[in-house]
Structure formats: C-alpha cells, structure tokens
Amino acid sequence: MQSSRNWPKTKKIYDALSVLGSEFLRRGLQFERQNLAAITDQDDVKLVAVRRFRDLPEALVAKGLLDSANIGCFLSDENTVRMDWLWSNALGGVRLWVREDDLAESTALLGCDFSNEPEITDSADSQ
Numbered sequence: 851m852q853s854s855r856n857w858p859k860t861k862k863i864y865d866a867l868s869v870l871g872s873e874f875l876r877r878g879l880q881f882e883r884q885n886l887a888a889i890t891d892q893d894d895v896k897l898v899a900v901r902r903f904r905d906l907p908e909a910l911v912a913k914g915l916l917d918s919a920n921i922g923c924f925l926s927d928e929n930t931v932r933m934d935w936l937w938s939n940a941l942g943g944v945r946l947w948v949r950e951d952d953l954a955e956s957t958a959l960l961g962c963d964f965s966n967e968p969e970i971t972d973s974a975d976s977q
Contacts, residue, residue, distance in 0.1 A: 896950040899926075901960060902943035906931050909944040912960055916948065921956055923948045 874881035900923075903909035909925055916923045926945045931938045938944065948956045 897947045898950050898953050899945040900948050900953060900956045901946045904938050904943050906944055909946060912946055915959055916956055919959055921948060921952045
C-alpha cells in the first residue's frame with residue numbers, strides 16, 4: 851500500500867503518462883513504455899553498465915546488436931542526451947546496462963571489429 855505522502859507524486863506520474871499516451875494516440879503513433887521488469891525478472895539481479903557512449907547513435911547501434919542477440923539491455927540518460935547532446939559529458943555519456951550474468955557475452959559482441967569484413971560490391975561493378 852502506498853503512503854499518503856507518495857500519492858501526489860504517483861498521481862502526477864500517472865497523469866503525465868496518460869496525457870502522453872493520448873497525445874501519441876492522437877498523432878497515430880505507438881506509445882510503448884519501457885518494461886524493465888523483463889530485464890530484472892529475478893529478485894536480486896545485478897545490472898552492470900557494460901559501455902558508455904558520448905553519442906546517442908553509437909549507443910543505439912550497440913543496444914540493437916545486443917537486442918538481436920537476445921541479450922536483455924537498456925540505455926540510461928538517452929532521452930536527456932537526445933534533447934541536448936551537450937549534457938552527455940556532464941552525465942558521463944549514455945550508459946548501456948546488462949545483467950551481470952550477460953556481461954561476458956555482451957563485452958565479446960561489442961568488442962567485435964567488423965571493419966575487416968569484405969566490402970559489399972554492386973553486381974554491376976563486378977562485371
């Protein structure tokens with residue numbers, strides 16, 4: 851049960867999310883809240899910041915790589931950096947978080963150097 855002291859804050863958050871959801875609906879956009887319960891589905895799970903990124907596009911690519919490998923992860927401070935990228939240095943960058951159990955696999959995936967992969971050429975160029 852919530853204490854009466856926290857109720858106004860909880861109500862404000864609910865109201866803000868409700869307004870945001872209706873605005874997304876009005877614009878024909880999909881409103882999706884990030885579900886951290888999928889990552890922290892255990893009682894005492896430890897999360898580790900596997901990387902920090904100064905720029906948001908790099909962080910999003912790294913998150914996409916881990917998502918494609920079915921490794922649960924999320925970014926923190928990405929919305930602040932998205933709104934004003936100058937805050938990135940003050941916040942210590944955008945952090946990519948994973949479970950402690952997935953740290954080794956995540957580090958290995960993020961450490962791969964794909965720059966030596968053969969270039970894809972157009973079939974017209976090869977003739």
